[in-house]
Amino acid sequence: MTAPTSLTVSALLTPLARVRGVRAIVLAQEIDAIVVAEQSHVDVDVDTLAAFGVSLVRRVRAHAVQLQRGDPQIVTVESAQGRVVAATRRGMVVVILTDRAANAGIVRLAVQRIAEQVAI
């Protein structure tokens, strides 16, 4: 199997970017939060989104281990204005920023699929 190119990885994000309420998606490396691919609205700073998504994953990982819950797969933070969803697999993190109106179940499923595809 050939390694996914940046173009094909970016294409993986496209279907989710079209989901109503999704404002940005970034794929970043967990080790340094460097953005590998992204799809976003113009008003979203993808580097900031990647940095905070990765930081969140790293922080909860230590706590999940301490609580014997295993390795974190998906982390979601919600507020009245929206959600940040971060899914992690094999050193890569997919981070999504959505409005509160976005269908959380669809977003969760989609982000899970992207993370699995990226990890192959």
Added chain:
Amino acid sequence: MHETVVAVPEFVSDVDRLRRAGRLDDAQLVAISGLTEHPYIAAGHHALARVLYARGEMQQAHDEWEMALALEPDHIGALKGLGSLALTRRDYASAERYLEAALSVAPADQDVVAALRLARDRSRTGPSTSTTLPLGVALVQRSTEPFQRTVGESASGPALRAPHFPAFDDARLVVAVVADVDGFVVDARVSPGAPTDVAATLAGLTRDMGTEAALTTSSLGLGAWDTLTVECTDGSIVMSVDRARRHSMVIAATVDLPLGLVRRYLTQLRGHVEEWSQ
């Protein structure tokens, strides 16, 4: 009483050595790697906090010292570190609280005596000089650390049964905790098979996780966070905050419990806390 002595792993002294040599990147890497394997070692969190402090990353240093205190409430290094940070930001009431606790652990420590005198003086007269920072640095640099921790049965988190707590009969629910803003257990329900200190551990982590969630939402223009959900390979953790009542509610469940149901339990718990507070 049954007691267990927890030896401090070698990585702690390695971190201190690297920090003293000025190799802060290496020190931080060794500390994080060591804490991944030994997350319950207060001295490890203290060592990492001192590295972060040296790098000027005060909030993260604060979080690590809080963690050390959650694991070992009389950890002298963590008490001095938190006292130092409070002095640095001129929060003299907090500084007094930490330094008084430090003094009760180490009554002969002259750095603590001097810092406490300063904090008391400033809290009466108000902030005026810049002497707080050097004294704070001295506190951190000279902090002594007990390299062994004694864990007795009394340190475990008891499963309390306050009347406001909902009747969770679901065996897949490992622990449900109501914690105060300082990360102490207000009330908890722990399943029979769970580790005895799981409630205290979870409560101690609420503040840290809440800080991270708050940073994330505020930096991305989403305002104040209300729910944090962590789905893991072996279960889930769901947390919510009640700012009006200054409580956090958090539930940890096994992987068999559907996430929707965990969230429903959390809503139920929140409702009971509101009812109880009134």
